[in-house]
Amino acid sequence: MSKHETRASEALSERFEAAFIPTYGVPPVALARGEGSKVWDVDGVEYLDLIGGIAVSSLGHAHPALVEAVSRQVATLAHTSNLFLHEPEVLLAERLIGLLGVPARVFLTNSGTEANEAALKIAIKYGKANGRTYFVATENGFHGRTLGALSLTGKPAIRDQFGPFPIDVRFVPYGDADALKNAVTDECAAVFLEPTQGEAGVVPPPEGYLRAAREICDATGALLVADEIQSAIGRTGHWFAHQHDGALPDVLTLAKGLGGGMPIGACVGLGQAGTILAKGDHGSTFGGNPVSAAAALAVLDTIESEGLLEHVRTVGAQLSDGIAAIDHPLLAGVRGRGLWLAVVLTADRSARLQAAAQRAGFLVNALQPDAVRLAPPLVITSEQVASFVSALPALLDEAASDD
Known part of the structure; x- marks a missing residue:
């Protein structure tokens, strides 16, 4: 050229x-x-x-379905803030809960990092209420670049220059169930894991690892947080990557593929984890934006219909x-x-x-x-x-x- x-x-x-x-x-x-x-x-x-x-x-x-959904919604109602509700966000939350098949509550965000920040606040509040003082995450794991999410990110090259961090996080090798078991005690608030490590090089878990993580958290009372920012919404051939292993988390974080190009994320608290945050504990001006919610609904509908x-x-x-x-x-x-x-x-x-x-x-x-x-x-x-x-x-x- x-x-x-x-x-x-x-x-x-x-x-x-x-x-x-x-x-x-x-x-x-x-x-x-x-x-x-x-x-x-x-x-x-x-x-x-x-x-x-x-x-x-x-x-x-x-994609025509995404173009139509976004065009229709932006011409109808583009923004409400969190002071008012709108139907697309409710439909989206209901749809995500339905895909999981268990009782849950949803907090909508603009990005994956923000979804993980919401998950971290759930875990912090849970820990403070139950005398739990530290967190466990994995070496080479990636959860985002804001300070809370970065606290959980096990990549020294992007992490170390921004410390010290506000929470105590103990890192273990990804895929090593014994190391995870040794690190998680009844003083651990939560374990943050990717069902497949993304930024580490698309590294799937060894057979049985996620189920072992679920059992370890059940035995100690720690929350299991599954970071599915990259791995969900059909990316691995299931709606959620944890479904490959039958290991349901307590908290699930989503973003990326959910909006098909529009900025949106979600933090989903399953069961009792969905009731830990209360009014005033968290918020987002743009989270659950009507246009992004309409886009996400179009993505989910199209994945299913096609x-x-x-x-x-x-x-x-x-x-x-x-x-x-x-x-x-x-x-x-x-x-x-x-x-x-x-x-x-x-x-x-x-x-x-x-x-x-x-x-x-x-x-x-x-x-x-x-x-x-x-x-x-x-x-x-x-x-x-x-x-x-x-x-x-x-x-x-x-x-x-x-x-």
């Missing part, structure tokens, strides 16, 4: 760099529009979106099996569930693989030095999956090259 053809992207990148606090650096692609699982940059270059806005764009881009849970299981297996069948010295394997996978490498070449994929028209995410995340829209087609699998050996060649 000539310099003239890239001028729009370069100009926008320069404006971005000049205008924004540099927390992201400058992203490599400037997107202009999308349709289904495809996106186009400002220079008109087409890509297959295998990131999905970090597991957010459940229905892909410009049979996307089964589709995710089918094309997810096609993608996983296709990658696993590739024999390449740079490829160590593939891990994950459904349409939430990591291409695992034998060397720290993920950034090179991401760049090679971009040049070939595929957007992927170099999540860890040796792992590339795939989290495409749930509507990605079998043909689109096949196109990536077919291209991957050449991309691995390019990433492995020292040229």
Whole structure:
């Protein structure tokens, strides 16, 4: 591509760099529009979106059901604050409770971090009422970047420079049930776990780990909080990833894929955990916004009406099996569930693989030095999956090259 053809992207990148606090650096692609699982940059270059806005764009881009729901709602009532109620938020809360199949209460937020902040306040209040003084989370776990959520995040590189933190959190290796059992006593308020670790590299739990966590919390009286910010809303082929293991949490946090691109999150307290916070204990001006709630309802309706849970299981297996069948010295394997996978490498070449994929028209995410995340829209087609699998050996060649 000539310099003239890239001028729009370069100009926008320069404006971005000049205008924004540099927390992201400058992203490599400037997107202009999308349709289904495809996106186009400002220079008109087409890509297959295998990131999905970090597991957010459940229905892909410009899905008619989402466009219609958002357009209708924003033309009717765009905002109420928490001083007034509206039907979309009630319908959404009822729908989430129905998907869980047990009594529960919902608090709607704008993001995953805020959902985890609400969960943390539930756990803190529970702990204070019951003489419980500390929390347990996992090494390399990720729960958000606000100070409460960051307290629970076991990634020293992003955590340490912002301490000390307001709560006592003890970190244990993810997947080690014995370490978890040793760490959780009757003085522990809550255990925060991801049913699959996302930012650590899409790391599923060992068989029986979540059930063991449930039993440990039951035995000690600690709350079990499942952070399903990335893993829920069909991403792994079930509505919620904890359903793979039959381990129902006390508190569930949701976001990302719930709104299909609109900002929304939810903290769900199951059973008695739904009654711990009282009037005045928490709040959000924008949480449960009518437009975002309408979008979430459209996402849930469409996943159900289009049979996307089964589709995710089918094309997810096609993608996983296709990658696993590739024999390449740079490829160590593939891990994950459904349409939430990591291409695992034998060397720290993920950034090179991401760049090679971009040049070939595929957007992927170099999540860890040796792992590339795939989290495409749930509507990605079998043909689109096949196109990536077919291209991957050449991309691995390019990433492995020292040229």
